[in-house]
Amino acid sequence: MQNSNSTKTQVGIIGAGPAGLLLARILQLNGIESVILERRSRAYVLDRVRAGVLEQGSVDTLIQYGAGERLLRESLPHESFQLRWDGRSHEVPVVDADGRRLTTYGQAKIVEDLILLREADGLPIVFEAEVKHIEGLHDQPSIIYVQNENGVKKTLHCDYVAGCDGFLGASRAHIPDADKKSFLKEYPFAWFGILAEAPPKDEIRGFAHSRRGMAVASARSSTVSRHYLQVDPDFDMGTMTDEQIWDELDRRFDDGSGIKMNRGPIIEKSVARLRGFVCEAVQYGKLFLAGDACHIVPPSGAKGLNLAVGDVRVLAETLQRLIKKNDDSLVGRYTELLLRRIWPTVHWSCSMSEALHMFPGQTEFETRMQYNMLNSWANTATGQAYFRNAMLGLPFEI
Ligand SMILES: Cc1cc2nc3c(=O)[nH]c(=O)nc-3n(C[C@H](O)[C@H](O)[C@H](O)COP(=O)(O)OP(=O)(O)OC[C@H]3O[C@@H](n4cnc5c(N)ncnc54)[C@H](O)[C@@H]3O)c2cc1C
Numbered sequence: 001m002q003n004s005n006s007t008k009t010q011v012g013i014i015g016a017g018p019a020g021l022l023l024a025r026i027l028q029l030n031g032i033e034s035v036i037l038e039r040r041s042r043a044y045v046l047d048r049v050r051a052g053v054l055e056q057g058s059v060d061t062l063i064q065y066g067a068g069e070r071l072l073r074e075s076l077p078h079e080s081f082q083l084r085w086d087g088r089s090h091e092v093p094v095v096d097a098d099g100r101r102l103t104t105y106g107q108a109k110i111v112e113d114l115i116l117l118r119e120a121d122g123l124p125i126v127f128e129a130e131v132k133h134i135e136g137l138h139d140q141p142s143i144i145y146v147q148n149e150n151g152v153k154k155t156l157h158c159d160y161v162a163g164c165d166g167f168l169g170a171s172r173a174h175i176p177d178a179d180k181k182s183f184l185k186e187y188p189f190a191w192f193g194i195l196a197e198a199p200p201k202d203e204i205r206g207f208a209h210s211r212r213g214m215a216v217a218s219a220r221s222s223t224v225s226r227h228y229l230q231v232d233p234d235f236d237m238g239t240m241t242d243e244q245i246w247d248e249l250d251r252r253f254d255d256g257s258g259i260k261m262n263r264g265p266i267i268e269k270s271v272a273r274l275r276g277f278v279c280e281a282v283q284y285g286k287l288f289l290a291g292d293a294c295h296i297v298p299p300s301g302a303k304g305l306n307l308a309v310g311d312v313r314v315l316a317e318t319l320q321r322l323i324k325k326n327d328d329s330l331v332g333r334y335t336e337l338l339l340r341r342i343w344p345t346v347h348w349s350c351s352m353s354e355a356l357h358m359f360p361g362q363t364e365f366e367t368r369m370q371y372n373m374l375n376s377w378a379n380t381a382t383g384q385a386y387f388r389n390a391m392l393g394l395p396f397e398i
Pocket of ligand 1: 130
């Protein structure tokens with residue numbers, strides 16, 4: 001069954017985001033074949049700027065599977081996290097008794113590291129291959145896709161399908177209950193993100209609650225900054241000059257000290273709506289969803305990528321047992337194992353969003369309630385412990 005329009009593998013992976021690429025890597029190191037089908041071009045995937053804050057568990061996973069060499073060299077560890085409100089900044093420690101901490105390392109670099117490793121091993125990633133349909137999910141799955149270069153329909157036959165194709169992917173729609181078991185919360189604002197060739201300033205980082213709207217100052221490396229401004233959902237990026245963006249960041253981070261952001265050329269801009277989404281139907285027949293295909297967390301908790309890593313660990317173990325040991329003991333538990341990490345993480349990300357943003361028509365009472373929440377996380381022993389544990393993330397239980 002092997003010609004140019006029809007190929008076969010053990011696991012067909014849809015999507016070359018962090019979830020699909022990491023899954024392929026873990027499977028490879030456990031002697032399981034896979035093919036990754038990715039709708040976008042290689043250059044597009046390598047250039048996509050997104051998350052950047054890694055939990056210790058994500059760092060450990062990347063190192064464990066041989067994708068940690070550059071990460072160990074270039075990442076920036078975090079001892080603490082800064083929360084700023086009412087014009088004052090507060091430092092919240094985020095290292096726990098076991099030395100677990102947060103690490104800054106851009107998602108684009110993780111994706112590049114995983115792609116280069118796979119290519120060096122001569123393993124397939126089919127770029128510009130858009131999956132249209134999946135058949136035979138209860139028997140022998142076939143993934144039908146179209147390659148953009150010529151529009152010809154091709155088929156990937158496989159034993160199992162991993163739907164790692166993000167929120168707008170094709171795989172979730174193949175689960176009959178997916179719509180009925182999906183839950184969505186849309187926030188009435190968006191994040192305007194910039195990537196700038198400007199060294200991050202240590203004194204200005206973390207989250208600022210401001211009456212002008214929330215702001216985030218973060219790093220992607222010692223020379224590149226990633227910052228965000230809360231904006232209206234229909235915000236037009238063309239309405240702000242680069243100088244106005246920097247001025248607005250300085251205003252929202254103003255704590256009276258006179259310290260300003262380091263400015264530099266802005267090399268990327270994007271706007272993302274804030275939403276929370278969970279699809280509780282994550283498995284059907286031989287199809288398993290992982291990552292953003294089954295959940296979206298508002299970025300305030302920096303959890304999207306980390307949650308995807310947790311899903312992939314469970315999926316990799318499920319597939320290894322199925323393929324290597326003919327053991328389906330995790331299939332029936334797949335949904336439960338994912339959901340018990342997804343909902344608490346979504347809850348934390350939504351709590352952060354609700355404490356930090358200015359909502360339309362927000363009253364002074366509500367603002368004071370937000371200050372109280374932030375103060376509890378920053379300045380009480382129980383609040384600090386809760387904040388630290390939530391930021392460090394849930395343990396992997398498999
Ligand atoms: C604009 C933006 C900014 C973000 N910022 C942050 C942040 O600051 N912090 C944070 O923690 N998280 C952030 N996230 C979330 C984080 O990036 C995601 O949680 C993470 O990318 C999830 O990885 P994934 O592999 O599950 O999905 P994705 O990275 O979305 O990968 C899915 C892949 O599937 C491909 N695909 C989709 N449909 C098809 C199809 N039909 N056929 C073939 N391939 C397909 C896509 O092209 C994509 O490459 C952000 C997300 C977005 C969209």
